[in-house]
Amino acid sequence: METFVSDEFLGTFVPILVYWVYSGIYILLGSFENYRLHSKKDEDVKNLVTKKTVLKGVLLQQTIQAAVAILLFTVTSDDSETSMNLQPSYLVLARQFLVAMLVLDTWQYFMHRFMHHNKFLYRHIHSQHHRLIVPYAFGALYNHPLEGLLLDTIGGALSFLVSGMSPRASIFFFSFATIKTVDDHCGLWLPGNLFHVLFRNNTAYHDIHHQLYGNKYNFSQPFFVTWDKILGTHMPYSLEKRIDGGFEARPAKD
Secondary structure (H helix, E strand, O other): OOOOHHHHHHHHHHHHHHHHHHHHHHHHHHOOOEOOOOOOHHHHHOOOOOOHHHHHHHHHHHHHHHHHHHHHHHHOOOOOOHHHHHHOOHHHHHEEEEEHHHHHHHHHHHHHHHHHHHHHHHHOOHHHHHHHOOOOOHHHOOOOOOHHHHHHHHHHHOOOHOOOHHHHHHHHHHHHHHHHHHHHHOOOOOOOOHHHHOOOOOHHHHHHHHOOOOOOOOOOOOOOHHHHHHHHHHHHEEEEEEEOEEEEEEEEEO
């Protein structure tokens, strides 16, 4: 059946739409102090950048991300009707998703770690993301444009190419990766959140990384903690109740 909107168009713009819809949900839930990892006051006082600036930075990154996605889909497109009609099995899709997750995790771990250990790159590029000492949902993609290109956009392109997924499959994979990334920065520990159940790399785990004591730990993102554990940069967390309500993620022993 002919569709009016191409898979390439959806693969480019659906993840961006998902980013803002999912972030919007967390903005609405942000008033629940009893589930926050930091108080609302801490979010307003400790962060070193305004939300207006964060908004502009995220929109810039998403513009670059969309441009690269359009270029990637154009270069790799196959216009044959046969390729459009042949849909991979669920087993093949599962394999592609797993490969894409592993590629994205590997790329982002080593690039992320390098940006922390290289003083020039950290000072002039990666430190921009760490202005959010208290992370929040729509700040997930706030970073220097060069970092956004190297870490997120190129990492996504590599996971797409290596996994061999189709533009249609990429709609679902990158929407899922987007939701996971937003969730990791949301600053809320909500009951029943499946990401907290299924992934050790979650909101509390990444919150540790945004604190001064965790700056050289928990580089892994967005899915697994594998590389952190293999290379000795894993700092597990424990959740403790704050006096003023909510939770606090603190380092815990393995």
